[in-house]
Amino acid sequence: MTSILGISAFYHDSAAAILVDGKIVAAAQEERFSRIKHDSSYPFNAIQFVLDQSKLNLNDIEHIVFFEKPFLKFERLLETYMAFAPKGFKSFSLSMPIWLREKLFQKKFLFDKLQQHDDNFKDINKIKFSEHHFSHAASAFYPSPFEEAVVLTLDGVGEWATTTIGIGKKNKLEIIKEIHFPHSLGLLYSAFTYYVGFKVNSGEYKLMGLAPYGKPLFKDLILQKIIDLKEDGSFKLNMKYFNYATGLTMTNDKFSKLFGHPVRDPNKDLLTPFHMDLAASIQAVIEEIILRITKNISSKYKIENLCLAGGVALNCVANGKVQNEKIFKNIWIQPASGDAGGSLGAALAYWHHELGKPRDEFSDKMMGSFLGPKFDNNFIETKLKLLKANFKKYSKEEVTSLIAKELANEKIVGWFQGKMEFGPRALGGRSILADPRSEKMQKELNLKIKFRESFRPFAPSVLREDVNEWFDLDIDSPYMLLVSQVKKEKQIQMKKEDENLFGIEKLNVKRSNIPAVTHVDYSARVQTVHKNTNPRYYDLIKEFKKITNCPVLVNTSFNVRGEPIVCSIEDAFNCFMGTNLDILVIEDFVLFKENQSNSSTGDYKNKFELD
Secondary structure: OOEEEEEEOOOOOOEEEEEEOOEEEEEEEOHHHHOOOOOOOOOHHHHHHHHHHHOOOHHHOOEEEEOOOHHHHHHHHHHHHHHHOOOOHHHHHHHHHHHHHHHOOHHHHHHHHHOOOOOOOOOHHHEEEOOHHHHHHHHHHOOOOOOEEEEEEEOOOOOOEEEEEEEEEOOEEEEEEEEEOOOOHHHHHHHHHHHOOOOOOOOHHHHHHHHHHOOOOOHHHHHHHHEEEOOOOOEEEOHHHEOOOOOOOOEOHHHHHHHOOOOOOOOOOOOOHHHHHHHHHHHHHHHHHHHHHHHHHHHHHOOOEEEEEOHHHHOHHHHHHHHHOOOOOEEEEOOOOOOHHHHHHHHHHHHHHHOOOOOOOOOOOOHHHEOOOOOOHHHHHHHHHHOOOOOEEOOHHHHHHHHHHHHHOOOOEEEEOOOOEOOOOOOOOEEEEEOOOOOOHHHHHHHHHOOOOOOOOOEEEEEHHHHHHHEOOOOOOOOOOEEEEEOHHHEOOOOHHHHOOOHHHHHHOOOEOOHHHOOOOOEEEEEEEOOOOOHHHHHHHHHHHHHHOOOEEEEEEOOOOOOOOOOOHHHHHHHHHHOOOOEEEEOOEEEEHHHOOOOOOOOHHHHOOOO
C-alpha cells in the first residue's frame, strides 16, 4: 500500500489531500475547520482530518508533497524587486522577514509542523516539492475522464508561471508552454476586483456577478492600453498601470486616471453604473482571451478534450462561452481549481508522474467532490442535545417527502448531508436550498440569509436528465462551473418599460419560470445532480419535481457572507440560529426554527469579516 499526502499552504486556501494506492480518499480546506475564510496558515486540521479518514498515522505515509517550490518563488520575488527597484522597497522590506523566517526554509518549517501530528515522524526526506502550475495541471488531468487532453491552467501566479498549456496522455503530463509573471490573467482580474472596491482573492465572484448589469464600454480601452493581446491568446500587461509587482495595492494612479475615477471605497461609495460597465468590460476581455487561447490550442494540438484548473478556471461564465462555441468536444474542470486543489494535484502528480503508476480506467475520479467530513446519526444526536436543539428524527424517505413539501411552500432550508464538498462550491452536501419559482427568493436569500449584496445571483441544481428542458445545456455539469442560458420557452421577455431600467433596478423584473436562479442576462450557473454521486439530494429534487413539476432547486453555500461553508454540526446550528433560515436538516434530523428556544446566536453576520 502506497500513501501520499498532498499539502497546499501559505498563500491562500490552504488544504490537504490524501491518496492511498492512487485513489483519492479525502481532501479538505483548512478554512472549514479554522472558520477563517481563505485561511492560508499551515493546514493542521485539514491534515489531521485526511489522516483520520485514511486511518493512517503520519509516520505511515510514504510521501508528503508540497504543491509548489519555495526557492523558485523566492527567486521570482528577488528578480521582480531588482527589475522594479527602487520602487518596490516598501513591499520588499515587509515580505522579506516572513520569507527568511518561514518560507525560504520551508522543508524544515513543514517538518517541524508535521511532527505535531505524530512524534514518530522523523524522516524529513519524505517531504517533496511539486511546481505550482504542475500541481494545478495534475489536479485537472489525472482525475478527469480523459485518456488524452490539452490542459490549460490560468491563475494569479505560482513560482513564475501564470498561464500554462500542457498535454496529458494516460499517466504522463508535460507542460509545453508558459506565460510568466507579471503578465497574469488572474492578477488582471484581481486588479479590477480591487478597483471596483471588492476584496482581492475573494471578491472576484462578485465582479463576475456584477458584469451582466453593465455594458462592456471599456473593453476596447483595456485592449488598447492595459493588455497587448495576440491572435493566439498570448498576452502582455502594460505594467505602467499596476502596482502589484512592487507595491501594496493592485493598481496605481495612472490606472485610476485612465478610467476617470478613484478606487471605490466599499465603506463609503455605492456601486454605480460605471462600476457595472467596468465589470462587464473586464469580464468581456477575459472571455475574449480565454476563447482565443482555447481556439488556438484546439487547432494546434488536434486533441478533442480540454481540462482546466487554476483560479481563473472558476470563471464559470468564460467556461460556458468555451463550451457554447464547441471549441473542444469535451471539457472537464477541476472543482477545487484554486490553490486548495494544488494539494490534490501535488499528490496525483507524484503518484502518476514521479512513481510512474498507470491510469487504468478513465472516469471522473472526484466522486462529486464529496471528499470532506461526514457524521453518523448517533454523533449528530449527541451534538444536537448538547446544543439544546429541538429536533425530530425521521426516516430518509420521510425527510425527502417533508422537505420537498416545505420547499414548495417557499421555506428556506439548511441542508447538511453526507460528505462536505472540496472546493469553493456547495454541491448539495452543505447547501442552503430554496424554491426557484419564487420572485422574491433571490432578494430574500441575499439580504436575510446570506447578508450580502442584493445583486449577487444564485445557482440552480437540476436533475441531470431534465437539464436540457430548462437550460441550453445537455452535458454533465456536476461542479457548477458552467454558465448557460435559461431555455427560451422558460424565459419571460422584458416589457418595453423594463428595458429602460438600469443596473440594480433590473433585479425586480421577473425573467423566467425560475426567477430566483435567472440572472439579469437570462443566464444561470448550472449544477447537474446525479443519483450515483448524491442520491439524497437527487431524491429530494425528484420529489420536489413531483409536487411542482419543476426539477430545479436554488442551491447556495451554507454560510453567510465572509464565513467559510459550514463544516461541523455546531457550525450548521449556529448559522441556522443566526439567520432567517426556516428549517435545518442534518442527515435524518429536522429542526424547525419556530420550535427552537430564543437563545439565538446574537448578531451572527458581524462574527465574520465581510469578503
